[in-house]
Amino acid sequence: MENLLALVIGVLYAAGIYMMLRRSLVKLIIGLALLSNAANLLIFTSGGLVPARPPLIARGESALAAPFADPLPQALILTAIVISFGVMAFALVLFYRAAEEAGADDLDRLTSTDT
Amino acid sequence: MSDLILSTATRFLMPLFLTFAVFLLLRGHNEPGGGFIAGLVAAAGFALYSLAYSPGRMLQLLRVGPRTLIGWGLLLAAVSGLPALAAGTPFLTALWAKLHIPGLVNLKVGTPLIFDVGVFLTVVGVVLTVVVALQEEED
Amino acid sequence: MTALPLAVLSPFALSALAPWAHARLKHHAGWLLAVLPAILTAFFGSLMPLAASGAPASFRTPWVASAGVMFSFHADGLALLFAVLISGIGTFILIYAGGYLKGHPQQGRMFVFLLLFMGSMLGVVLSDNLITLFVFWELTSLTSYLLIGFNHEQERSRRAALQALVVTGTGGLAMLAGFLLLGTAAGSMELSEIVEKGDQIRSAALYLPVLILVLMGAFTKSAQFPFHHWLPNAMEAPTPVSAYLHSATMVKAGVFLLARLTPALGGTPEWEASLTVFGAATMLAGGALALVKTDLKQLLAYSTVASLGFMVMLLGIGSPYAVKGCLVFLTAHALYKGALFMVAGAVDHETGTRDASALSGLRTGMPFTAFAAVLAGLAMAGLGPWLSFIGKELALEAVLGGGNLWLTAVTVLTSASFVTVAGVTGLRIFSGPPSAAPKKAHEAPLSMWIGPVWLAIKGALLGLMAGKAAAFLAPAVSSVLGRPEQMKLALWHGVNAALGLSALSIALGAAAYIGWDRVRSAGRLGDTILKWGPDRLYDLSLDALSALARGQTRVVQSGYLRYYLLAVILTVMTLAGHALYSRGEPPVMVSTVPVTAYGAAVALMIVASAIAAVLLDTRLGAIAALGGAGGGVALVYVMYGAPDLAMTQFLVETLTIILFVLIIFKLPRFARLSRPWSRVRDGLISIAAGGMMAYLALVALHVDLHPPISSYFAENSVPAGFGRNVVNVILVDFRALDTLGEISVLGLAGLGAYALLKLRLSGRKAV
Amino acid sequence: MSVLTVIPVLIPLCCAVASLLARRSIRLQRKLAVAGTAALLFAAIGLMTAVLHHGVLCTQSGSWPAPFGITLVADILSSVMVMLTGLMGLAVAIYSLASMDEARERSGYYPLLHMLLAGVNGAFLTGDLFNLYVWFEVMLIASFVLLALGGERAQMEGAIKYVTLNLMASALFLAGVGILYGMAGTLNMADLSLKLRDTGHHGLITCVAMLFLTAFGVKAALFPVFCWLPASYHTPPVAVSAIFAGLLTKVGVYSLLRVFTLIFTQDIPYTHTIILWAAGLTMVTGVLGAFAQNEFRRILSFHSISQIGYMVMGLGLFSPMALAGSVYFLVHHSVVKTNLFLISGVAEKLGGSFELKKLGGLYSSSPVVAGLFFVVAMSLAGMPPLAGFVGKFILARAGLEAGQWVIVGVALAVGMVTLMSMTKIWGEAFWKGSPGTALPQPPSRKVLVTLLVPVAFLAALTVLTGIGAAPLIHVALRAAEQMLDNSQYIAAVLGEGMR
Known part of the structure; x- marks a missing residue:
């Protein structure tokens, strides 16, 4: 399963990167979203897969019984998901406004500030 | 027509969402859930209301501005770490108290729960801020 | 001795008060401000006996001790010779500037910059620590920049200022590197210790790099060929600046440095060859170009270039005669060239022109100025019984002693050119019938003629009282030679070869003076050379730099976000890929968790969604596909024990899609914007990048160096x-x-x- | 004592929340901006003093012992950086009072500014790799909003590039953290340092190191991944540009310094040679970029890149003197570059433009501004006796000691080109005659004074840290020693027994 997930991660990265390299703002943000999913999945996988043993301590117990899914990567990913959600929401609005200012969705029309 | 369906459905769904959110928030420390998830659910409820009626009516219902909610949420989360400093322990050290009402409640209440409430309020505030702004953008 | 650093810093302190003084006293402030350098002159003079006795005054305190930088000063003979010249001439320059820039709205700034420069220059010559010296050295470049660009609204001034800064600054940076290496080679950053370790340094492996780098600094500062061009251009500065910086003091800093380092670096064939060759080339170039100029300041500037070459050449020869000749000539040159520049400024100020071919007969209108000019002119020509005459004799003897015929010829020719220039600037414009100048010539105010008169007389007196001059210069000569040296100066050396050559040069110079008009018309060649000379090269290299900069920026900073992203992606792929390739181990391909049908289906769903997101042509379709991929990831979380994660992912995914939908329809539809080949290129790069991340994940999966810390969370x-x-x-x-x-x-x-x-x-x- | 490590994060955080809640009163927010940043500076000085006297300070947040909780650590490097945050924050807060437009103030400028400072300080103080990611994101989102706040078209264009490339970098950073956790099972940097020492798994660790190098390289604006910076830094209001220039890239450099002295030290000949190359190329491309520009703030932006090269050069050389040079340069560059941006704003107020072509005559009309600019610009160009020279000198010395002639040559040559482009601004905006376009409304005296107070203060600082460089160099050398011998850091975080 790990090998399969590694492949999935690779595909997500490839798709994300390809989308980001387009000229469309919408595709760019879709690419970003794919990329953050890929990163999260990468963390999840490299932390080790443990099927169906969530890190929930049973009522009355005082500790998790091994084997259990590593709770720390989960917490990290959760934080990362929330952060990327926030950032994505902002980026969406930003891109919308940029497209509005530029009158187009085309990134190639947004090059005036560079040189 | 669809507005009618939506608004009727909302009238039922909204309290359900909010109750569920509170439930998720309170049990989050022990079962799946927690401030963030609960916040999203609650925000979904309000957002539905806002879509069904209008942002203005939703804000009336909410009473507090969503941006103020963000402020309070952050404040609560940050402040929940401060009593620890007063107690001479590092920032964010949890302080717990037993809340015991015989027959009704028997649980531990601590600053981490306040923290989680802060998370909850922030999430609700953020989602509603964005949704309202976007909705107003439509007009 | 604390007075030493205080003396160096005092002009800086005074410069802070200068604007205030100027606001109160207007142009008379020059007189007041000149009091400080006058006092300093006396002070440095009073230290001479200490230096002569071999126990010079010094001061040392840590500055940035951890980096070997001391705030240290050492007033030996050489330093004091320069210090006296700097403060002495500076006194008259401040007075002169008061008169010259009378009524100029920014005269206060002139005073400030002149004082800053004076302090910097004193710092250069008195510093004992290499880095402290460098600090002051660069400060002279900076103040010089501000002074050359004083007429800042003129494009030419700005260009000249920048050119001087760039040329001397580049040399300065090379010199800094040279200093650092010199410090390493000598094991000390203190000059007073470095000069004791000459043998150690000359035999060190670093000797040649040190020499080259230090010479870069000295040659640029002292306007040696082919870096000489900034100096004539610097004549854009107001005359007080030209007189002070660009003839009497700053340009001699390079000569000073060479003299200072002679005991440490001198005496090797490399030293001798580079100094004599560059010196001689500079003499020829300067001497020749001086003859074809008619602008008084340009004339003087090119002859200054030649003089600097002369001094460098003499230091290259390095014999006691040469060193004595160099220092005597240096002193004499500072006095007469300072005077002549001030004369040129006074003439310009009073007549409105500096064109020597258009001026004549000024002696009646400007008697004091004429007096100074004639006196200084005689000194420059090496005619009168003045100090410069002694210097020339010594120098010619040194050149003859070296037995190098070429150098002898160059020296004679350059001396001849000096005679001609002296004739033009000191005699020609004052004699004959009065010319029709833009303004009718009147004598300049006292502040503008007292300086030249004094300096010219001083040069004459020092020659007449050669014993006093010898006593004054002997400690300096000892410093340069690195051993105590007896010094006797005499006007009359008897009839010898040097005297003969001297007479020859005077005859040649006089001939050129008489035929000056013809010399100039023959000198069109000089103008052509100038056109394609280093000055042009400077412009060309700036243009080239500019073109390179623009070209590079167009490529690197293209404005297209996708190229920026490509840069990041390719960078990380190259770096991480190379690290994995060169230092990695192949991944273990064994899965520990079995593939379930459900798991395979979820994986397929994610892959299919991701591909769909790429391929779909509609915005809604792409977003739905994105949702599908996100949902699939959430299912993975469900499968492997992460319910919170899954819930969060589902909720966030839903919300993101709602936001997308709220916004997306306000944006234009997808259009196929990119060209097919760029799609192919991006596709290949994406696949490669994805492949690399998959490979990385495979490697990472099975490298578990330590058990995770999460058991702590499980228990607590x-x-x-x-x-x-x-x-x-x-x-x-x-x-x-x-x-x-x-x-x-x-x-x-x-x-x-x-x-x-x-x-x-x-x-x-x-x- | 250990509470000192939290306060630099808490003060701006609380100020941000307070300003947020005091949304309607701009006057209160303004007062809070100055008071809060002043308090931050004060706290930073306290932290610095404590660290210098008592060694590395730690707080185990939540009382959870390291490496399980999140440790906040202040060593000398961190406290120097926190001090910078305080300084830049205060300077920019004061400057904002007179320069920020009311519309932006009403739209949350001050909370964003505080939050930016909180994020930056969090990044400087955290001892946990994932927490570093989080603070990075706080800082980034604050900077995103600050950059875009106002919604002018140029801002939008700049923000898109800034946001996208930084998110890309964050994704790389996150992936690196994930892989590192999978490998070493910990996130605490001191713990990581111990656990990755002598592991033998060079390949993967070095590969992850490269992920971090790229990610932080983007944030620090290293060659060839700096393109977001020149595209965006000149688009927002001057106060925003100034705080960005002073702090944001520095967080990237700080992170490079931190992870490449603490965690990734297994393969120094490989990793640090790459860093040295990146440093050299960054210097050259940055300075050439600047040379091609004709707009005040664009020139400054490109120079930021080239100067980052110097800071990273010290890391590449990896000797006590070199690292001290990096630390010194970090401080110097923040002070100077922030100030130059502030001055560009003053020039714009006086001359009506950022375009050099349209500026002119300031040397005659505003001698004070001209003098301040000249001093600060010359410091950037590395002229003695100003701070820029000291930094360059120390790095050159370290480079020659290490026998790296080429990089020293490059550094010195780049200094020369920097000097030329500073004189370009000087020549065009100050020396050149005024182009004669009348300003619609010249700034009032009160506004001008408020603008010039922070400018003069920072200018004085660059003179003082140049002429009186010894104390700062002493601190920088101590910081470098701590970085090279990280046992102090590790012991402070994990306890004495864990060395």
């Missing part, structure tokens, strides 16, 4: 965190700080999105 969640959902306890307690940051991000994102939608300042200006 309930007893210490009072919660059974370990993930939640981590979020709100173990790692609450993360969550605090996280909601801050969220909050800001919300506020930001709101502000962005509500605040639209487009078309409005805001700073």
Whole structure:
């Protein structure tokens, strides 16, 4: 399963990167979203897969019984998901406004500030 | 027509969402859930209301501005770490108290729960801020 | 001796008061400000006996001790010779500037810069620490920049100022590197210690790099060929500046440095060859170009270039005669050239022109100035019984002693050119019938003729009282030679070869003076050379740099986001890929968790969604596909024990899609914007990048160097965190700080999105 | 004592929340901006003093022992950086009072500014790799919003590039953290340092190191991944540009310094040679970029890149003197570059433009501004006796000691080109005659004084840290020693027994 997930991660990265390299703002943000999913999945996988043993301590117990899914990567990913959600929401609005200012969705029309 | 369906459905769904959110928030420390998830659910409820009626009516219902909610949420989360400093322990050290009402409640209440409430309020505030702004953008 | 650093710093302190003095006293402030350098002259003079006795005054205190930088000063003979010249001439320059720039709105700044320069220059010659010396050295470049560009609204002034700064600054940086290496080779940064270790340094492997780098500094500063061009251009500066910086003091800093380092670096064939060759080339170039100029300041500037070459050549020869000749000539040159520049300035000021071919008969209108000019002119020609005459004799003897015929010829020719220039600047314009100048010539005010008169007389007196001059210069000569040296100066050396050559040069110079007009018309060649000379080269290299800069920026900073992204992707692929390739081990391809049908289906769903997101042509389709991929990831979380994660992912995914949908329909539809080949290129790069990340994941999966720390959370969640959902306890307690940051991000994102939608300042200006 | 490590994060955080809640009163927010940043500076000085006297300070947040909780650590490097945050924050807060437009103030400028400072300080103080990511994101989102706030078209264009490339970098950073956790099972940097020492798994660790190098390289604006910076830094209001220039890239450099002295030290000949190359190329491309520009703030932006090269050069050389040079340069560059941006704003107020062509005559009309600019610009160009020279000198010395002639040559040559482009601004905006376009409304005296107070203060600082460089160099050398011998850091975080 790990090998399969590694492949999935690779595909997500490839798709994300390809989308980001387009000229469309919408595709760019879709690419970003794919990329953050890929990163999260990468963390999840490299932390080790443990099927169906969530890190929930049973009522009355005082500790998790091994084997259990590593709770720390989960917490990290959760934080990362929330952060990327926030950032994505902002980026969406930003891109919308940029497209509005530029009158187009085309990134190639947004090059005036560079040189 | 669809507005009618939506608004009727909302009238039922909204309290359900909010109750569920509170439930998720309170049990989050022990079962799946927690401030963030609960916040999203609650925000979904309000957002539905806002879509069904209008942002203005939703804000009336909410009473507090969503941006103020963000402020309070952050404040609560940050402040929940401060009593620890007063107690001479590092920032964010949890302080717990037993809340015991015989027959009704028997649980531990601590600053981490306040923290989680802060998370909850922030999430609700953020989602509603964005949704309202976007909705107003439509007009 | 604390007085030493205080003396160096005093001009800096005074410069802070100069604007105030100028505001009160206007142009008379020059007289008041000149009091300080006058005192300094006396002070440095009073230190001479100490230097002569072999126990010079010195001062040392740590500055940046950890980097070997001391704030240290050492007043030996050489330093004091320069210090006296700097403060002595500086006295008259301040007075002169008061008269010359009378009524100029920025005269106060002139005083400030002149004083800053004076302090910097004193620092250069008195510093004992290499780095301290460098600091002051660069300060002279900076103040010189401000002074050359004094007429800042003129393009030419700005260009000249920048050119001087660039040329001397580049040399200065090379010199800094040279100093650092010299410090390493000598094991000390203190000059007084370095000069004792000549043998050690000359035999060190670093000797040649040190020599080359230090010479870069000295040659650029002292306007040696082919770096000489900035000096004539610097004549854009007001005359007080030209007289002070660009004839009497700053340009001699390079000569000073060479003299200072002679005991440490001198005496090798490399030293001798480079100094004599560059010196001689400079003499020829300067001497020749001086003859074809008619602008008084240009004439003097080129002859200054030649003089600097002369001094460098003499230091290259390095014999006692040569060193004595160099220092005597240096002193004499400072006096007469300073005087002549001030004369040129006075003439310009009073007549409105500096064109020597258009001026004549000024002696009646400007008698004092004429007196100074004639005296200084005689000195420059090496005619009168003045100090310069002695210097020339010594120098010729040194050149003859070296037995190098070429150098002898060059020296004679250059001396001849000096005679001609002296004739033009000191005699020609004052004699004959008065010319029709733009303004009718009147004598300049006292402040403008006292300086030249004094300096010219001083040069004459020192020659007549050769014994006094010898006593004054002997400690300096000892410093340069690195051993105590007896010094006797006499006007009359008897009839010898040197005297003969001297007479020859005078005859040649006189002939050229008489036929000056013809010499100039023959000198068109000189103008052609100038056109294609180093000055042009400077422009060309600036243009080339500029073109390179623009070209590079167009490529690197193209403005296209996708190229920037490509840069990041290719960078990380190259770096990480190379690290894996060159230092990695192949991944273990064995899965420990079996593939289930459900798992395979989810994987397929994610892959299919991702591919669909890429391929779909409609916005809604692409977004739905994105949702599918996100949902699939959530299912993975469900399968492998992460319910909180899965819930969050589902909710966030839904919400993201709602936001997308709210916004997306306000944006234009997808259009196929990119060309097919770029799609292919991007496709290949994406696949390669994805492949690399997959490979990385495969490697990472099976490298477990240490067990994770999470067993601590598993054990402490309930007893210490009072919660059974370990993930939640981590979020709100173990790692609450993360969550605090996280909601801050969220909050800001919300506020930001709101502000962005509500605040639209487009078309409005805001700073 | 250990509470000192939290306060630099808490003060701006609380100020941000307070300003947020006091949304309607701009006057209160303004007062809070100055008071809060002043308090931050004060706290930073306290932290610095404590660290210098008592060694590395730690707080185990939530009382959870390291490496399980999140540790906040202040060593000398961190406290120097926190001090910078305080300084830049205060300077920019004061400057904002007179320069920020009311529309932006009403739209949350001050909370964003505080939050930016909180994020930056969090990044400087955290001892946990994932927490570093979180603070990075706080800082980033605050900067995103600050950059875009106002919604002018140029801002939008700049923000898109800035946001996208930084998110890309964050994704790399996150992936690196994930892989590192999978490998070493910990996130605490001191713990990581111990656990990755002598592991033998060079390949993967070095590969992850490269992920971090790229990610932080983007944030620090290293060659060839700096393109977001020149595209965006000149688009927002001057106060925003100034705080960005002073702090944001520095967080990237700080992170490079931190992870490449603490965690990734297994393969120094490989990793640090790459860093040295990146440093050299960054210097050259940055300075050439600047040379091609004709707009005040664009020139400054490109120079930021080239100067980052110097800071990273010290890391590449990896000797006590070199690292001290990096630390010194970090401080110097923040002070100077922030100030130059502030001055560009003053020039714009006086001359009506950022375009050099349209500026002119300031040397005659505003001698004080001209004098301040000249001093600060010359410091950037590395002229003695100003701070820029000291930094360059120390790095050159360290480079020659290490036998790296080429990089020293490059550094010195780049200094020369920097000097030329500073004189370009000087020649065009100050020396050149005024182009004669009348300003619609010249700034009032009160506004001008408020603008010039922070400018003069920072200018004085660059003179003082140049002429009186010894104390700062002493601190920088101590910081470098701590970085090279990280046992102090590790012991402070994990306890004495864990060395």
